[in-house]
Amino acid sequence: MAGSDITAPAPTERPAPDTVKILIAGGFGVGKTTMVGSVSEIAPLRTEEPLTMAGLGVDDLEGIEEKRATTVALDFGRITVSDDLVLYLFGTPGQQRFWFMWNDLSLGALGAVVLIDVRRPESSFAAIDFFERRGIPFVIAVNGFHGEHPYPVEDIRESLTLPEGVPVLLCDARDRTSSRDVLIALLDRLIATAAPTG
Amino acid sequence: MAEGDFAGRLVRPFTLTGGRTRPSRADFTLITMVTTVEPQPVEAARPQPEHTRILRLCAGPLAVAELAARLDLPMSVVVIMLCDLLEAGRITVRPPHHVTRTKPDLDLLQKVRDGLGRL
Numbered sequence: 299m300a301g302s303d304i305t306a307p308a309p310t311e312r313p314a315p316d317t318v319k320i321l322i323a324g325g326f327g328v329g330k331t332t333m334v335g336s337v338s339e340i341a342p343l344r345t346e347e348p349l350t351m352a353g354l355g356v357d358d359l360e361g362i363e364e365k366r367a368t369t370v371a372l373d374f375g376r377i378t379v380s381d382d383l384v385l386y387l388f389g390t391p392g393q394q395r396f397w398f399m400w401n402d403l404s405l406g407a408l409g410a411v412v413l414i415d416v417r418r419p420e421s422s423f424a425a426i427d428f429f430e431r432r433g434i435p436f437v438i439a440v441n442g443f444h445g446e447h448p449y450p451v452e453d454i455r456e457s458l459t460l461p462e463g464v465p466v467l468l469c470d471a472r473d474r475t476s477s478r479d480v481l482i483a484l485l486d487r488l489i490a491t492a493a494p495t496g
Numbered sequence: 497m498a499e500g501d502f503a504g505r506l507v508r509p510f511t512l513t514g515g516r517t518r519p520s521r522a523d524f525t526l527i528t529m530v531t532t533v534e535p536q537p538v539e540a541a542r543p544q545p546e547h548t549r550i551l552r553l554c555a556g557p558l559a560v561a562e563l564a565a566r567l568d569l570p571m572s573v574v575v576i577m578l579c580d581l582l583e584a585g586r587i588t589v590r591p592p593h594h595v596t597r598t599k600p601d602l603d604l605l606q607k608v609r610d611g612l613g614r615l
Contacts, residue, residue: 314529314557314590318608337615343565347572369570374526374561379611383593383604386527386559406525406595408608433597478615485609492600 315378319386320481321403323429324413325421326392329441329471331373333413334387337477338375342389346371347399370396372403390425400428409435409484413471416440416449419457430461435488438466439480445470463487523582524575526561529590530554537585546577551586 322330335342346369373389388407391399404410412425429436440447440454447468455466465483470476532554543551546567553566564574581587593604 312556314531314588316590317527317529317559317592318595318604319527319592343562345561345564345571347570372526372561374565376559376562377611377615379608383607383611384527384559385608385611386561388526388561403526406592408595408605474615478612482609482612485605485612488600489602489605489609492602492605 313382315382315384317384317386319388319407320484321388321390321400321407321410322413323390323400323410323422323425323436324392324441325415325418325425328392328413328415328422330389330392330413333411333439333441333469333471333477333480334373334375334389336472336474337377337481338387339378340376342373342375344371344373370399372399392421397424397428404429404432404434407434409437409488411480411484412436412438414438414440414454414458415443416447416454417443419454426458426460435484435491436464437480437484437487438464439469439471440466441469441471445472463491521572521575521579523589523591524560524578525592526571527559527592529557529559530563530578531557531588531590533586533588540584540586543581543584543586547581547586550574550577550581554587557590 322333324330331342348369370391372391375387377385377387379385388403390396390403410425410429412422412429414422426436426438428434438454438458438460440449440451451466451468458466460466465487467480467483469480530550532551534555536551549567550563553563558566560571560574560578563578564571567574578587578589582589593601595601
């Protein structure tokens with residue numbers, strides 16, 4: 299393996315920090331990029347990947363209405379956690395047909411935030427199923443339209459039929475503190491499940 | 497699958513990397529950190545313009561995703577160029593923190609938690 303050569307620290311003044319990532323998932327237009335932008339220390343960045351490079355079969359292109367929709371955009375932001383550790387936040391592509399990108403994205407992720415729009419919660423069901431099936435820890439964050447929350451948390455939890463212990467939070471994705479608190483809730487969940495029991 | 501497609505997959509990356517097959521694209525994830533080696537190896541051939549841009553952007557450590565966004569190029573294209581630069585000894589890379597579900601790194605999680613708490 300050439301791994302040891304590759305991981306050798308760079309001979310520069312500033313050594314490269316360690317990196318981790320968290321995914322911000324949920325249906326199309328639920329506020330993923332908004333949340334990334336509200337906590338990120340940089341304006342959200344975007345990379346675009348041509349669909350043909352992602353190994354799509356012809357059938358998967360069904361439902362792509364316009365010819366120019368030939369790239370999948372990925373929005374992301376960054377939080378410098380400490381001198382030597384940087385957290386990246388990736389908004390997953392909203393449309394279900396881009397599921398193949400989620401596989402790559404979720405590899406090595408600490409966990410995920412699934413954003414829910416109470417007006418159409420079903421648009422986030424695919425994300426919940428995805429993380430549940432792969433055993434990726436997640437929290438549910440209900441993004442209030444204009445910051446308003448007409449339904450109590452328990453009603454939402456019941457309607458989503460979530461596995462036990464998955465936290466459900468009310469949030470405002472536009473608000474930095476609110477979005478930060480969602481991430482903290484995810485970390486608390488990760489720490490609670492990682493800590494040796496008994 | 498069409499025969500032409502199959503042939504294309506075999507040939508294309510091979511051509512773009514000038515016939516080299518290592519290092520592998522698997523060395524680069526979205527959050528792999530790239531840093532330009534300073535000073536640059538003297539024996540290396542003159543870099544192409546795109547390569548020079550990458551070397552300039554990575555004077556300080558930069559994640560592959562950020563690099564792709566700043567170059568406004570698809571990640572897959574950037575990774576091919578990074579393979580070239582790594583092979584030429586012009587950059588070093590640091591892979592992301594290895595995350596496992598079976599043995600979570602409690603210290604790391606606490607560090608991220610503390611960092612978020614300071615925001």
